[in-house]
Amino acid sequence: xxxxxxxxxxxxxxxxxxxxxxxxxxxxxxxxxxxxxxxxxxxxxxxxxxxxxxxxxxxxxxxxxxxxxxxxxxxxxxxxxxxxxxxxxxxxxxxxxxxxxxxxxxxxxxxxxxxxxxxxxxxxxxxxxxxxxxxxxxxxxxxxxxxxxxxxxxxxxxxxxxxxxxxxxxxxx
Numbered sequence: 001x002x003x004x005x006x007x008x009x010x011x012x013x014x015x016x017x018x019x020x021x022x023x024x025x026x027x028x029x030x031x032x033x034x035x036x037x038x039x040x041x042x043x044x045x046x047x048x049x050x051x052x053x054x055x056x057x058x059x060x061x062x063x064x065x066x067x068x069x070x071x072x073x074x075x076x077x078x079x080x081x082x083x084x085x086x087x088x089x090x091x092x093x094x095x096x097x098x099x100x101x102x103x104x105x106x107x108x109x110x111x112x113x114x115x116x117x118x119x120x121x122x123x124x125x126x127x128x129x130x131x132x133x134x135x136x137x138x139x140x141x142x143x144x145x146x147x148x149x150x151x152x153x154x155x156x157x158x159x160x161x162x163x164x165x166x167x168x169x170x171x172x173x
Contacts, residue, residue: 007031039138046134050127055080057131059090060099060124063116070115073102099123 007030014023040054047057062079063069071079077087091114094100099120103113116124139147 042138043134046130047127050123050130052127055082055090056094057127059094060116060120061128063100063114064121064124064128069121070113073112073114076114
């Protein structure tokens with residue numbers, strides 16, 4: 001039998017406070033939310049060890065996995081799920097650190113391309129290697145069989161929540 005956790009306690013409290021409601025959805029949603037927070041707390045130190053914030057890691061990883069290692073600014077904003085203003089600030093910081101560069105395109109000088117530099121590629125390769133090792137460590141306690149069983153369930157649910165367009169969820173993780 002599994003030991004009771006914080007979510008069990010919260011559900012018990014709601015059953016007493018509001019016996020007319022069924023708090024059972026909290027069993028899944030509450031735990032997933034707490035897991036997401038705990039995972040973020042486990043992932044961000046790896047980024048920080050490489051001098052990156054989570055959004056900077058995401059931006060560099062988006063460029064690194066793209067053929068040619070460059071994207072138009074608007075498309076990069078969609079890949080990293082930020083506004084163009086938020087992207088501009090991140091890109092400015094990364095340009096200042098020599099990790100990415102901006103350029104106009106041949107056919108339209110107004111269309112700005114963001115490209116990974118050699119230093120940016122080296123940094124994201126090191127950071128992504130550490131990131132995958134960290135993710136493997138985090139999944140190890142779950143076990144290979146449970147992780148494999150959980151993945152298609154989460155994939156189906158995510159498709160339902162985000163729509164069926166895989167480009168909508170193009171984050172680095």
